[in-house]
Amino acid sequence: MPRFVYYTASTLNGFLADEDNSLAWLFAVESSAMPDLSAQLGEVAVNVMGSTTYEWVLREEKILETPGRWQQLDYLGDRPAFVFTSRDLPRPEGADVRLVRGAVTDSLGEITTAADGGDVWLLGGGDLVGQFWEAGALDEIQVSFAPATVPSGAPLLPRRIGPDALSLRSVQQFGQFAHLTYDVRH
Template identity: 25%
Template sequence: MGNVVLYIATSLDGKIARTNDQLDWLFEIKGEGDNGYADFFQTVGAVIMGRKTYEEVLRLEDNHYPYANIPNYILTRNPDREAKHVTFTDKSIEQLIERLKQDVAGDIWIVGGGEVIKAAMEHDLIDSYEIAIAPVVLGEGIPLFPEGTKETKLRLTGQRASGQFVMVTYER
């Protein structure tokens, strides 16, 4: 049974996107190769993200979905949509992860956004937090941990520099 992993980048002031969901700031920062993404992705058995994050991924990838070779679940209030390579669902994240832990080999990657992260933390579902901190202060934007997120104690298990990013890993 794999772990549930939040693998995400954030600005120094804790924003995961601009207020308009854009990530342009993130691609202006020099990393070191892919910052360990390829190694991380080798461990992933399923992907979970919110609808806004899904739409931003499609926009960034010019409508080419980059995680098509593994199960993908898009949390949305309107699950009656269909798209190749993903399943839209309005199940609670708790129900979804419980099922995936039994059905999927590998880790379950929570991609984002903030409300999905908040819901997962509410039920203590995230085992590992792998966060790339970018050296930029956005001033405003979508917070990594939205207002009202459950207080959660974490333990630092790793840190390293990767170009201009600081990669930190925490476990619950």
């Protein structure tokens, strides 16, 4: 069974993106001290994201304008990506992007099979990750808190999850980021 890991960055006041779906606050923070992504995530075999995150990646990384760009990015690469959406969205040439509709529980079997023993990285958004929590498929939360706040936007994890369900495993400092890792108890 794969581990389902939510790995993300957040503002101090708990937003993934501002009210315009911008991450300008994140990229304004000096990040050279951040560790290699693979060192933080372990053996990621599958990526999962919502349509807003997917469209942001396509736009910001200029994926559709640059053939092969998806595969060149270490956080995407050749691994399957499941995108939860209710719309038809473009897929990059040569990328294993699977557009899925419906409840998270309907796709857990396919995601688990695709992971083939590796981990599943839940990129976001927060509401999608909340659906994985509700389905019992959230094992770890890793959040790098940036020294920034925004007045509103996309929340980190818009669910009520009590302290009995989370166990702090580690706290690390990476430059200006405070990185917290929690194990999720089911």
